[in-house]
Amino acid sequence: MNASGDELAPDVRAILEAARERPGGETRVSVDARSFPEAVAETEAAGRVPVIAEVKPTSPTTEGVREDDPVELAREMVAGGATALSVLTEPEHFGGSVESLRRIREAVDVPVLRKDFIMHEAQLDVVESDLVLLIARFVDSAERRSADDSSERGPGERDDLSDLVEAARDRGFQPLVEVHTREELTAALAAGADIIGINNRDLGRLEVDLGTFEELAPEAPEDVLLVAESGVKTVEDARRMRGAGADALLVGTAIMDGDVRQNTETLTQ
Numbered sequence: 001m002n003a004s005g006d007e008l009a010p011d012v013r014a015i016l017e018a019a020r021e022r023p024g025g026e027t028r029v030s031v032d033a034r035s036f037p038e039a040v041a042e043t044e045a046a047g048r049v050p051v052i053a054e055v056k057p058t059s060p061t062t063e064g065v066r067e068d069d070p071v072e073l074a075r076e077m078v079a080g081g082a083t084a085l086s087v088l089t090e091p092e093h094f095g096g097s098v099e100s101l102r103r104i105r106e107a108v109d110v111p112v113l114r115k116d117f118i119m120h121e122a123q124l125d126v127v128e129s130d131l132v133l134l135i136a137r138f139v140d141s142a143e144r145r146s147a148d149d150s151s152e153r154g155p156g157e158r159d160d161l162s163d164l165v166e167a168a169r170d171r172g173f174q175p176l177v178e179v180h181t182r183e184e185l186t187a188a189l190a191a192g193a194d195i196i197g198i199n200n201r202d203l204g205r206l207e208v209d210l211g212t213f214e215e216l217a218p219e220a221p222e223d224v225l226l227v228a229e230s231g232v233k234t235v236e237d238a239r240r241m242r243g244a245g246a247d248a249l250l251v252g253t254a255i256m257d258g259d260v261r262q263n264t265e266t267l268t269q
């Protein structure tokens with residue numbers, strides 16, 4: 001079973017509490033997005049592995065903080081062959097910032113994913129990006145919403161997944177919907193998602209199991225673009241995810257740890 005409010009790691013709970021309170025933008029953004037499916041197709045045509053390289057200065061499961069200029073890191077990732085970039089904008093637990101995303105998107109020409117914990121529509125209006133992450137577990141269905149801690153908020157203050165997918169598309173974003181269970185995958189498909197990330201890390205104990213992607217990928221229709229997220233560390237892991245049907249891989253830690261360009265080159269070959 002899968003419920004949004006319980007069984008979350010304490011770190012994740014804290015992240016969500018902070019995210020819920022984070023203000024949205026004042027004016028609606030309108031994005032002229034760089035196509036992620038096209039970028040993936042181009043990488044495939046060049047005989048390389050499509051990788052979304054993640055600029056993640058730190059995380060609840062990482063030791064230390066990487067202090068390098070995020071724009072430099074982003075450039076190195078692109079030079080190493082990254083098809084797209086993922087940029088954390090969550091400030092408190094991942095060392096991310098909206099400003100980093102803005103600068104990175106200006107500095108590179110690949111599609112950029114905004115990685116954050118978006119709970120309501122106005123939070124989409126904080127910054128432009130090509131893709132935007134929506135985590136099914138945290139924005140899921142209306143029924144689930146009433147079961148947890150949204151009691152102090154009025155109706156409509158936390159949107160459901162279909163609303164957010166639509167709101168994202170209305171602004172020109174390509175929504176990447178993240179799932180971890182069969183129920184969430186079903187919800188993502190029902191919400192019309194066509195780019196789906198299967199997160200190998202569970203948000204309960206924060207443990208990684210590449211078997212998650214292998215188990216869920218066959219349940220997704222052919223025309224959905226599938227991204228294997230988290231826990232890909234080696235070329236072998238990358239092959240394993242590709243063999244299980246991953247159209248692209250989202251890699252953070254294994255790229256951020258050491259020579260970013262070299263690490264990206266290794267994983268995209």
Ligand SMILES: O=P(O)(O)OC[C@@H](O)[C@@H](O)c1c[nH]c2ccccc12
Nearest residue numbers: 199229230231232250251252253254
């Ligand atoms: O560092 P890893 O194991 O390569 O994982 C990257 C990415 O999947 C992970 O950072 C992530 C997946 N879903 C998220 C949601 C929010 C913040 C971060 C994430």
